[in-house]
Amino acid sequence: MVMTDQKTEQQFIDAIKHRLDQSVDQIDAGTLSRLNSIRYNALDSSDKKYHHRFLLPVGAMVAASIAVIVFTLIQPDSSSSPFIAEDIEMLSTSDGIDFYENLEFYQWLDEYEISA
Amino acid sequence: MSETGDKNGSGIVPLPYTLQYDVLHINKISKRERLLEQRLELDNFLASVQKRAFRMAEIATGNREDAFDILQDAMCKFVEKYSKRNIEEWTPLFYTVLQSRIRDWYRRETVRNRFRVWFGSSSEERETDGMEKVADEQMCTPEQQLQNTRGIRALAQAVRQLPFRQQQAFMLRVFEGMDVAQTARVMGCTSGSVKTHYSRAIHTLREKLEGQWS
Numbered sequence: 616m617v618m619t620d621q622k623t624e625q626q627f628i629d630a631i632k633h634r635l636d637q638s639v640d641q642i643d644a645g646t647l648s649r650l651n652s653i654r655y656n657a658l659d660s661s662d663k664k665y666h667h668r669f670l671l672p673v674g675a676m677v678a679a680s681i682a683v684i685v686f687t688l689i690q691p692d693s694s695s696s697p698f699i700a701e702d703i704e705m706l707s708t709s710d711g712i713d714f715y716e717n718l719e720f721y722q723w724l725d726e727y728e729i730s731a
Numbered sequence: 732m733s734e735t736g737d738k739n740g741s742g743i744v745p746l747p748y749t750l751q752y753d754v755l756h757i758n759k760i761s762k763r764e765r766l767l768e769q770r771l772e773l774d775n776f777l778a779s780v781q782k783r784a785f786r787m788a789e790i791a792t793g794n795r796e797d798a799f800d801i802l803q804d805a806m807c808k809f810v811e812k813y814s815k816r817n818i819e820e821w822t823p824l825f826y827t828v829l830q831s832r833i834r835d836w837y838r839r840e841t842v843r844n845r846f847r848v849w850f851g852s853s854s855e856e857r858e859t860d861g862m863e864k865v866a867d868e869q870m871c872t873p874e875q876q877l878q879n880t881r882g883i884r885a886l887a888q889a890v891r892q893l894p895f896r897q898q899q900a901f902m903l904r905v906f907e908g909m910d911v912a913q914t915a916r917v918m919g920c921t922s923g924s925v926k927t928h929y930s931r932a933i934h935t936l937r938e939k940l941e942g943q944w945s
Contacts, residue, residue, distance in 0.1 A: 627937055629903055631886060635906050638883050639782045649799060650781045658774060659816065707779035 773814050776821050777806060784829055787902050790887045791833045792840075801836055805829040826907065826917045837895055878899055889939045895931050896920075901936070902927035 642650075714721075788798035805828045813824045840878055877916065894901075896918070903914045914929075915922045 619854055624933065624937065627941060628933065631940075632905050632908075633934070634882055634886065635786070639786050642782050642786070646785070646795075647782070648783055650802070651778075653799065653803045653806060654774065654777045656803065657777065657810045658770065660807050661773075661810040 732835060769814070772818060773810065776818070777810075780822070780825055781806075781904065783826070787906060788833060789830065790890050790902070791898060793887065793891055797836060801829070801832045805832045808832075815837075823845055823909075823913055823916050826903065827919075830903075834895065885940060886936075889936055893935060894928075895930035896924075897928045897935070900925050901932035904929050911942075 781802065785798055785802050788801040789807075791797060792798050792801065805825070809821075809825050809828045811819070813828070816824060876882050890901065893901065900914060903909045903917055904911075909917070911922045911925050914925045918925060918928075
């Protein structure tokens with residue numbers, strides 16, 4: 616009884632398998648063409664990624680070079696900067712502003728006393 | 732210094748410049764050949780599984796376009812992640828990726844169905860039965876074609892009504908002809924679970940289809 620049931624079950628499975636295999640063999644040309652196209656796309660996507668992998672370090676190097684060039688070109692010239700050491704000292708000191716307003720006078724006085 | 736050009740006395744004679752260039756050139760060519768060979772192997776493998784994989788996705792979804800999308804995703808993912816693995820591993824890995832994509836489709840479909848219920852449309856409306864295209868140019872009578880088409884359609888519907896794990900076990904064991912261990916690997920479960928799912932799937936399908944398939 617059990618053997619018969621197993622046999623019937625196996626026949627049923629074989630019949631299903633046969634029909635499924637048949638359905639695969641009978642896939643029409645249009646479907647097959649789309650499947651081929653999907654396959655080529657998948658393979659090409661891999662190639663593109665492969666090439667992009669090499670482009671990444673090259674791109675990084677180009678970007679770094681451009682950054683260095685731009686930084687060098689726009690770096691301010693320290694000799695032409697208005698912020699010279701005296702100005703910084705003047706701004707950071709706690710002396711009254713009157714002193715700096717009469718600074719030219721004090722400089723003249725200093726030179727006069729030296730020459731005298 | 733020896734007369735053979737062994738300048739540093741190490742015993743290794745350096746190759747002349749032209750020969751060094753030739754060696755580099757040959758290495759480059761062999762590398763390119765290896766890449767082409769790998770691509771050809773991959774192409775052959777995908778060509779060998781594409782029809783069955785498509786049919787599997789189509790039976791699972793009941794929709795041709797969704798089956799194409801699933802196959803596209805699965806192939807791209809497989810090529811990207813697993814193409815460098817050993818060829819012996821490709822089949823189980825590919826079907827693991829494919830089953831993962833089908834499972835994702837089921838999850839999205841569950842969410843979509845909730846919306847369809849709210850908006851009053853049925854998921855059956857979306858089904859385009861690609862199985863009708865089967866056997867249209869084969870050497871069989873129109874009656875046989877009709878019978879084949881009906882048989883496959885009934886099978887596909889019955890399989891779709893199975894719980895997902897039972898579907899997987901059934902399709903991988905019967906359609907792909909995998910053994911229990913391979914199926915367990917693809918499904919990510921134990922052999923015992925595969926046997927249980929498979930047995931239940933067969934039992935349900937026999938109840939539904941035996942009259943048509945015996």
